[in-house]
Amino acid sequence: MEFLTVFLLFGVMAAFVSGVPLPSSDHQAFIVGGEDAAEGSAPYMVSLVFGERVMFQLCGASLISRRLMLTAxxxxxxxxxxxxxxxxTLHSRVGSNQWNSGGTMVTLKGCHLHPQWDSTNIKYDAGVLVTEAPVELTDRVALISLSYDFVEGNEEAFVAGWGRTGPKVEGNVIHLQPTPDDKQVLYVDILDHDQCQEQMQVASQHNAPPIQRAVEICSFHSRGHGMCVGDSGSALVxxxxxxxxxxxxxxxxxxxxxxxxxxxxxxxxxFLEFTMSLYND
Structure with a gap:
């Protein structure tokens, strides 16, 4: 893709277009700008990790049934x-505020990708993981309800996850801060379509893919606050x-x-209703 520094939010960052200076960094390394989530909060959250002897945090996911986890x-x-x-090498952990300890590791059996998933244009970026056995629900492990309402503008929302806590800019090079051990949470505003499209095109110097209103929704807090690598798949609530x-x-x-x-x-x-109909808890 020729999108200017557009990235998928789990661990793949596109190369920077040569000759384009990076904006100055005026934020701190704190999701970015979030705060530690309260212990036991967002009990629907799943940490997706990969590796064998050494594990690495990959993405977030949400528990939408005892057999299914929704992610990107x-x-x-x-x-x-x-x-x-x-x-x-793909694993999941539920019931913990830490991606690398506590809670329960859940064995995964398979997955379903949205039939219209378009990796080139990053559209219909939805997938569902299937667990080997039903997940046991506790005070730390709970399902989240899905909303099929059309939400846009003048709404508050939040995201919890374990994405990198911020970029550190040195010259024209970006170094991502380490993955936080503790789940972070950030409260954001939902943007209307026109506002999102305008802000995205300005930020990318008109190189970002268009926002498709029917299948995409945008959020924003402020400069220095937002999603980063590792937050993909997490729930916008x-x-x-x-x-x-x-x-x-x-x-x-x-x-x-x-x-x-x-x-x-x-x-x-x-896609979600069909997939969920295939599995009984």
Missing amino acids: AHCLEPFINDDGGLLH RLSTMQQIGIVSWGYMCAMGAPDVHVRILGVKD
Whole structure:
């Protein structure tokens, strides 16, 4: 892609276009700009990790049934083998504020990607993981309800996750800060489509892909606050209803003043309802 520093928010960052200076860094390394989540909060959150002897944090996901975890398609695609199954190096953890300890490791059986997933244009970026056995629900492990309402503008929401806590800019090079051990939370505003499209095009110097209103929803807090690598797949939750309305998908750099783009739950309703109908708890 020729998108200027557009990245998928799990661990792949596009190369910077030569000759384009990076904006000055005026934020701190704190998701970016978030805060430690309260212990036991967001009990629907799943940490997706990969590796064998040494584990690395990959993405977030949300528990939408005792057998199913909702995440971004681009988080799963690299872990699908030639037979369509999952590589054994992909793991999940529930019930902990830490991605690397506590809670319960859940064995994964397979996955479903949205049939219209377009990795080139980053559209329909939704995937569902299937667990080997039903997940046991506790005070630390709970399901989140999905909202098929059309939400846009003048709404408050939040995202919890374990993404990198910020970029450190040195010259024209960006160094991402380490993955936080503790789950972070950031409260954001939902933008209307026109506002998001305008801000994204300005931030990317008109090189970002267009925002598709029917299948994407944007959030924004301020410069120095936003999603970063590792937050992909995490749930965008509407504060007024505590229901999931989006899936963290992609963005332009990390918290450098551009909106974050999420898959709209309403936009992938048919896929979700069909997939959920295949599995009984």
